[in-house]
Amino acid sequence: MAQRDRRRVVVIATGGTIASRSSDSGARAQDTGEQLLEQSGLEDSELDLESQDIAVTNSFNFDLGDLVAICSAVAHATSREDVHGVVVTHGTDTMEETLAILALTHRGETPVVLTGAQRSPDQADSDGPRNLRDAVRTAASDSARGRGVMLVFGGAIHAAWGTSKQQTLAMQPFEHRSGGVIGRMYGHAPYFFSTPEAPGQRQLQLPSEGFARLRVDCILSYPGADGALLEASLAAGAQGAVIAAHGAGNPGKHLVHAIEHAVEAGMLIAVGSRASAGAVAPIYGGGGAVDAVAAGAHLLGDIPVTQARILLALLVDQGTVEQARAALDEWTTPFRDLT
């Protein structure tokens, strides 16, 4: 096939287990995008493959600056007319944050497909080459066009928004908080059977340079939790915080007091759940979600706390605290009456 007829897919490599090699001091990311493509068995395919290296790191070391770098590389690749699809290889530990920032900011028809691995390429049963082949074929397919950002992993196609790592070692570690995948790989081709209700029109601007310096913290509720960690977050200069509250979004009375104080001090506060699935809802008073809302917090419905943190950071990045508060209010309106 002539070079000009072959579909071009850009593979942006960032590290993770898919790029890791074992050593006496533990596994570490080291393979480049080009090496991943060599191992994938896609070399002789009818696709025109190009690789870029953004980082060679395990994703548990990423900070907001790394997300900015990934976002701008993806935005640049998707703006190119010669590019049919984009793949990002990434560690699974913080895949959900990168899925979130890309889902919230991606524009246009070019599909963006993230993937990774649970077993490194020096293990006999590594899932990396297969996942990468599936991701590249999805990015190159007609059926993925206009579907935005997605995660192809373990033969499943997941929505970007709402999906998080739920299993530490399983070969399918990802799940949506409300359940379900949007498609599956059948043979070499992606088959989509549902369309997620994505952030849609609520798309946000790409992160600014200052995004990397923002501070949005996550605070966990637990029996005996007081407001000390949220107070410390405020004192450290955080612009916002996401509370991983008990059950359906109940922070507990001490944390509710701290939320009230933090909101008065200008922090953006959102409440999700430390439970692994489902939505939060205003059901309980006496330290529950009803009181958290009265204290000025926003309930996150089924948005995972890790992804909500990225949403808050983008909102703070793009306007004043008041504008961010109004935008978060709009974002969380559909979840207000979930009881």
Ligand SMILES: NC(=O)C[C@H](N)C(=O)O
């Ligand atoms: N499976 C993985 O990719 C985990 C890995 N350690 C990471 O970079 O997140």
